[in-house]
Amino acid sequence: MLTGAAPDVLRVDALAKRFAGGGGVVDVSMRLAAGAVTGFIGVNGAGKSTTLRCILGLLSPDAGRIEMFGAPADRHARRRVGFLPEERGLFPRERARDVIAFHARLKGLDKRAAFHAADRLLERIGLAERRRARVGELSKGNAQRVQLLCALAHGPDLLILDEPFSGLDPIAQGEVHSLFSEFRAGGGAILFSTHAMAAAESLCDQVVILAGGRTVFEGAVAEAAAASPHGAVVVTSDDGGLARAVAAVGGALTPMASRMGEAARWRVTLPPEVTHPALMRALADLGVPIFAFEPIKSDLEGAFWRLAAEARPVETAPAEARRVA
Known part of the structure; x- marks a missing residue:
């Protein structure tokens, strides 16, 4: 060794x-x-x-x-x-x-x-x-x-x-x-x-x-793990209401899977200063039905999905790639 x-x-x-x-x-x-x-x-x-x-x-x-x-x-x-x-x-x-x-x-x-x-x-x-x-x-x-x-x-x-x-x-x-x-x-x-x-x-x-x-x-x-997004996973049947509530608190929406009946699963990314209770209040004010609400953990999996989503496609080559020695 x-x-x-x-x-x-x-x-x-x-x-x-x-x-x-x-x-x-x-x-x-x-x-x-x-x-x-x-x-x-x-x-x-x-x-x-x-x-x-x-x-x-x-x-x-x-x-x-x-x-x-x-x-x-x-x-x-x-x-x-x-x-x-x-x-x-x-x-x-x-x-x-x-x-x-x-x-x-x-x-x-x-x-x-x-x-x-x-x-x-x-x-x-x-x-x-x-x-x-x-x-x-x-x-x-x-x-x-x-x-x-x-x-x-x-x-x-x-x-x-x-x-x-x-x-x-x-x-x-x-x-x-x-x-x-x-x-x-x-x-x-x-x-x-x-x-x-x-x-x-x-x-x-x-x-x-x-x-x-x-x-x-x-x-x-x-x-x-520190790069993990701040937000929550939300399941609802009211996509439009969810979008309005998320926009009201300055967040962003990403669909996570195909619909199951009337409900869909969404990843909600929030600004660092917006708390989970603030999002829940915005949802309640608009009467959005919530079937599940799970805060995103600050862990490796959360960081992975965030970084993977931000990656550029594979077709563009790096400008400074060096030939193999």
Whole structure:
């Protein structure tokens, strides 16, 4: 593991990668320090998978720069990376111990060290008795844990994980959290892509939010939560009355979902100085029927939706994008 004052484990600057059919990324940047856990957040299609594939060398960027451990990323640096893809790629007839050792040997461990690592990790998460079980015989959660161990077996300095908690029950999630804590205590950095805002808030030191193919936020979780909009989610059958009440207090309306019968769900964004009771009074004065009124929490999810809504479309390229070194 990394020790002492080390350069950034990962640095991405102005990354761009477009596809002929549209989509991709146009301006993604992030920095990961040793021992840090970073959440990588974005809606489907925001460019998370494209970014991760460029970092891993599976795609060649059109512009930008990727560094690992203080130098341009190359195949030697990427041997120090463990990767868990969202797609499950283990052969169902392979035995758990064998497949973990196989991945460790792909990253440079000799046979004896690879099987020792597999046995140690299986023991660590309580699957030692299933080491001879075939992957296809394991539950979805246990198969997911085995695939995670494949990413850890060679002792990487950087873990890149795509939805690592998918299919895990609360007990298994707790074991994975513990593994993460041990990994980062040794100086390892973790970048994990997730849709689970609660997991990102509880595990991460910082988050990188992607929208429209761009980094729209990079910083501490608390700083992101502070960007959450002030307002409420309102369900009503009187759209016009709601619009008049919101306009009266200087707010803004955003529809949240298709109508359910006569009622619709709206996100109301308020100026910082306007309180929730002030909005409720405005609604009452106009006789607007309210089926639900839920104040928006100052949390990561609220900040994410605000920043994603403000993002520009992916088609416009950044003016100062640099060619890949």
